[in-house]
Amino acid sequence: MRQDFFSTMRRIGMIAGLALLASPVLSDSPEHAIAMYGEPALPPDFVSLPYANPEAPKGGQIVFGEAGGFDSLNPYIVKGNAPSQITPFTVETLMGRSLDEPFTLYGLLAESIQTDAARSYVAFTLRENARFSDGSPVTPEDVIWSFETLGTQGQPRYATAWRKIASAEITGPRSVKFTFNVQDRELPLILGLRPILKKAQWAGKDFTASSLEAPIGSGPYVVDTFEPGRFIAFRRNPDWWGKDLPFNRGLYNADTLRVEYFGVDTALFEAFKGGAISSFRELNPAKWAANYDFPAVAAGDVVKEEIPHGRPSGIEGFAFNTRNPLFADWRVREALIHAFNFELVNQTLNGGVQPRITSYFSNSALGMEPGKPAEGRVKDLLTPFAADLLPGALDGYTLPVSDGSEANRKNIRTATKLLAEAGWTVQDGVLKNAAGQPFAFEILLTQGQDEMISAAAIYVESLKRLGIDARITTVDNAQYKERTNAYSFDMTHYIRALTPSPGNEQMLYWGAKGVTEPGTRNWPGINSPAAEAMISAMLTAPDTQEFAAATQALDRVLTTGRYVIPVWYSRVSRLAYRKELHHPARLPLYGDWPGWMPDAWWVE
Known part of the structure; x- marks a missing residue:
């Protein structure tokens, strides 16, 4: 902050x-x-x-x-x-x-x-x-x-x-x-x-x-x-044993903390405008610029503040469930990344001001540099796994950039070529494999997730240009948790906040046990010996230099694995x-x- x-x-x-x-x-x-x-x-x-x-x-x-x-x-x-x-x-x-x-x-x-x-x-x-x-x-x-x-x-x-x-x-x-x-x-x-x-x-x-x-x-x-x-x-405990500890001094000052639940974000924001909610965290910069002209702001009764931070970007976007054979081929995932018109989505939803996530640890010294080949200790850590690494891990990788137009012709042409290499061609306007099966999948989202639903809707239209039939399904929180715990989805919104001190939680996020073990945070189904080896190197690193190299190497494995279509983050x-x-x-x-x-x- x-x-x-x-x-x-x-x-x-x-x-x-x-x-x-x-x-x-x-x-x-x-x-x-x-x-x-x-x-x-x-x-x-x-x-x-x-x-x-x-x-x-x-x-x-x-x-x-x-x-x-x-x-x-x-x-x-x-x-x-x-x-x-x-x-x-x-x-x-x-x-x-x-x-x-x-x-x-x-x-x-x-x-x-x-x-x-x-x-x-x-x-x-x-x-x-x-x-x-x-x-x-x-x-x-x-x-x-x-x-x-x-x-x-x-x-x-x-x-x-x-x-x-x-x-x-x-x-x-x-x-x-x-x-x-x-x-x-x-x-x-x-x-x-x-x-x-x-x-x-x-x-x-x-x-x-x-x-x-x-x-x-x-x-x-x-x-x-x-x-x-x-x-x-929640009521503050007046007899709390720890209230005088130096670590707690100046913390936990409110007598009561209350959480009100709403069906959709719009209702929540209206409640804030009306004074029923004490604070509101705005995730959309376009709304931040346009929607805060209500009377309480003008009168000074509501304060607007931007709080900076020193954290990595983390990863947020649309995750492929690689347990689904449809997404098992990295070329298919790369094609669908090309089809995602980030520049158009960002302009439509955010006024074009949000920077894109370029890797899991971008915006920090722990992240890979886009387009740059691996060097030094990072290269040494990755070289034993070279035969299994996907293109870009060692020689450099950058997310595709569109011209911002709706047609996105250059990236759609690249996506078409990649899909053909993976065995998918357009037949009578529909993308099919050699067995004649159409390329179709579901994007699972939660109700009230307005921004991601809008981004997915733009994406669905882009996929039609490839002959792909993608449909959006929205469910309530309980259903969403049940389905994601069981990995019962094709693609879904995925977010993992990462810190300047990654550690054991990385195995929960990306470890191979999550491929079959229910309830983990490895929603994409990542099964990478290289990723697990880099996490082990992080956990046993004797100093910060080795730790940073191992994390940068992990960042390369995850990013070039094409498991998630990254969207934006905020500084x-x-x-x-x-x-x-x-x-x-x-x-x-x-x-x-x-x-x-x-x-x-x-x-x-």
Whole structure:
């Protein structure tokens, strides 16, 4: 979250940040914090996080709006659709992440963390006063039970780290130790961010069953009132054990946080205009320029602000489900990427101002340079997989650019040629294979996803020029989750936000287990030994230089895999909010990111 500084100094700032963290810590004594590389920025006696206001007043209410709904209060399992705010507002972790550093954690439930130079184990000592919201103490038994239950019965994202634990033991009245069976420098930090649940709450209950029973957590808020599909309200716990910790000072200032649910984005925006919603995050720059002339803005009752950040672009676009034989051939995927007229779509929806995502880690020093061949250590990492890499991974790759016209003739000609090479030709105006089967597929989207529906509609018209029959299907949130968990789609909207500190989550996003294992985030069905090898190299990198090279190599594998048709990203977040809401002037590196809004904000 930067201002103009980050838009001009983005790459320089990231490189400088990595350089500052170049020396690994060798101490294995208990510490107040841990960094992926080097030393934490804040000393043991720090007063507050640099982007928090320790003098912020307490009180008031902040109301958010979301499209969709919920039917569960358990966000840790595959079944059900739970509010995303349950964990960050009500459930605490052993360590807390600073949004001002690429990957540094400071003690929360744990007063200290201990590991060795090889990071072959991690030990945590709990704070003596750590309590759940019902007043009961947080114990080592709760920690081990939480890790094991999440790792064996929870969502797939928790399983990878649990499989890397060789032993878990209670080493004292308030201490636990986890010994690992693999080399993975990130594991101590991953475990530090695992939610800690109360073991006794789940005695005799099926943890995997969807339920409207809220988890008993140790965080700043508790679930107050709710109505599935309509709203949920969180009340700040006046007896919260952690309110005086330096890490929490100046955070969690509102007495009440409420989320209202709406069927479509237009209804949500109208509610904001009418004063029922406290803030609105505008994703469309054209709407940002044109739709904020309503009376509350003119009167100064609503503030418009652009919040810069120093994060990679991440990936967003239309994902191919490569489990479908229709999309198994990379030439078919490349052809359909050529058929996507980004310049026309961007001009129509965004006024042409949004930059395109050029790779998964673009907009950062961790990304590949479009069109440039792999060099140095990046090339060394990729060369053993050269026979299996797709064109462009080693010699350079750039997304096609159209002339912006509706015809998009040059790219359509290229797409036609690629499809013919893959065995698809136009017969009587319909694209068919040698067996006479037509090329037809479904684009699955959620109701109320107006922008993506509009982009898909333009794309469908472009595909008709190739003789392809693409149709758009919209479903509600519950159906969408069920279908994407089972990978029951041909193409769908896909978004994965990426940070300056990628790690174990990359295996969940792109690992081969996701090809068949339901509920992972590998929606495209990526099955690439090269990608998994690059992720392993990231996790075992001894310094930031090796880490950056491995990430750049992974970026090349993913981008040239042609798994997603990239759309746009924004170098800023566009926030409109009521004038009574305030945030510190000092913005964190991550910008508008979970952990900043509403955590560091207050109401006057």
